Amino acid sequence: MADTFNLQAIRERIDALDTQILALLNERAQCAEQVAHAKLAEDPNATFYRPEREAQILARMQSLNAGPLRDEQITHLFREVIASCLALEESMRIAYLGPAGTFTQEATFKHFGMNVGTLPVDSIGQVFREVEAGRVRYGVVPIENSTEGVITHTLDMFMQSGLRICGEISLRIHQNLMCRHENWQGVQKVYAHAQSLAQCRYWLDKHLPHAERIPVSSNAEAARLVSHDDGAAALGSRQAAPIYGLHIVQDSIEDNPNNTTRFLVIGDQVVTPSGNDRTSLLVSTRNRPGSLYHLLKPLAENGVDMTRIESRPARTTNWEYFFFLDVRGHEQDADISGALAALRDEAEVVRVLGSYPVAVM
Numbered sequence: 001m002a003d004t005f006n007l008q009a010i011r012e013r014i015d016a017l018d019t020q021i022l023a024l025l026n027e028r029a030q031c032a033e034q035v036a037h038a039k040l041a042e043d044p045n046a047t048f049y050r051p052e053r054e055a056q057i058l059a060r061m062q063s064l065n066a067g068p069l070r071d072e073q074i075t076h077l078f079r080e081v082i083a084s085c086l087a088l089e090e091s092m093r094i095a096y097l098g099p100a101g102t103f104t105q106e107a108t109f110k111h112f113g114m115n116v117g118t119l120p121v122d123s124i125g126q127v128f129r130e131v132e133a134g135r136v137r138y139g140v141v142p143i144e145n146s147t148e149g150v151i152t153h154t155l156d157m158f159m160q161s162g163l164r165i166c167g168e169i170s171l172r173i174h175q176n177l178m179c180r181h182e183n184w185q186g187v188q189k190v191y192a193h194a195q196s197l198a199q200c201r202y203w204l205d206k207h208l209p210h211a212e213r214i215p216v217s218s219n220a221e222a223a224r225l226v227s228h229d230d231g232a233a234a235l236g237s238r239q240a241a242p243i244y245g246l247h248i249v250q251d252s253i254e255d256n257p258n259n260t261t262r263f264l265v266i267g268d269q270v271v272t273p274s275g276n277d278r279t280s281l282l283v284s285t286r287n288r289p290g291s292l293y294h295l296l297k298p299l300a301e302n303g304v305d306m307t308r309i310e311s312r313p314a315r316t317t318n319w320e321y322f323f324f325l326d327v328r329g330h331e332q333d334a335d336i337s338g339a340l341a342a343l344r345d346e347a348e349v350v351r352v353l354g355s356y357p358v359a360v361m
């Protein structure tokens with residue numbers, strides 16, 4: 001009897017709290033509408049999506065969070081709240097490397113909320129073209145995986161495109177084995193994107209050593225093929241399973257328990273500092289002895305923290321290279337702007353691809 005009474009009392013308390021949360025959410029939504037009016041009053045072509053402000057809000061909520069909800073859950077809830085508020089300001093459509101069911105779709109929903117409008121396209125180049133043509137404001141493309149390294153196609157697109165990086169998304173990648181039926185022991189073929197096959201190499205060696213591994217254009221394409229084939233399995237994101245009528249027969253089979261992919265949000269927006277930013281640069285240099293040393297010297301002398309360097313061959317001239325650099329901080333910071341000024345004296349090409357907030361979980 002006492003339990004029933006307690007349960008009832010607790011539920012009444014939950015109802016009262018929900019009433020308050022509802023009122024507060026709508027009050028917040030009204031503030032977002034006022035923000036939209038204020039932005040338009042300042043600039044009729046104002047941009048409503050402000051990644052630096054979103055990153056600051058999420059970081060603040062994490063620092064205030066006393067639990068029992070985990071920081072990850074709080075971040076997820078507030079992302080959805082912000083996305084719903086942003087939708088009142090502007091209805092957005094995001095192009096991503098599709099089809100539906102890919103990890104890039106998962107990253108897009110993680111960053112822009114589950115209800116954002118999307119345009120799945122079939123190549124990284126097409127994501128760039130949709131944004132360049134103005135058919136969508138932003139696009140999402142993968143840039144690097146912690147196990148398999150950089151996605152060179154994305155780097156190469158920046159050599160041709162004037163688009164900027166407006167944000168980054170970090171996604172923990174869990175690979176799932178998916179089949180038409182629950183019984184997976186007799187699987188003879190495993191379809192997946194080459195990156196996913198590589199991320200599960202040891203698991204497949206151990207559990208499906210005789211199955212043929214067949215790389216295909218995307219994990220969603222793998223799931224589609226398996227939806228017609230009883231003797232096959234696909235690897236990929238759990239979102240793909242219901243779309244293609246498959247069962248998840250083994251989950252989290254990636255070899256590296258910290259398997260993470262970084263994605264970029266691309267657009268033509270210049271993002272102001274958030275206080276915890278990263279800057280990506282594209283640099284090329286004359287081919288002469290010590291050229292890389294001369295590129296890195298201005299960064300070191302200005303105390304800039306470089307977190308990544310990749311080289312890609314210039315398509316125009318044999319044996320000439322472009323370098324992609326990531327540094328900590330914003331291009332408006334004194335150390336980075338000092339380094340950029342010195343770098344411009346050394347290098348043939350120095351392009352800031354973007355300064356943007358470091359991914360918040």
Ligand SMILES: O=C(O)C(=O)C[C@]1(C(=O)O)C=C[C@@H](O)C=C1
Pocket residue numbers: 032035036048049050051053054057081082083085086089
């Ligand atoms: O502060 C703003 O500029 C807003 O538009 C409000 C808000 C929010 O809901 O907090 C919504 C969208 C932006 O991307 C950032 C923040």
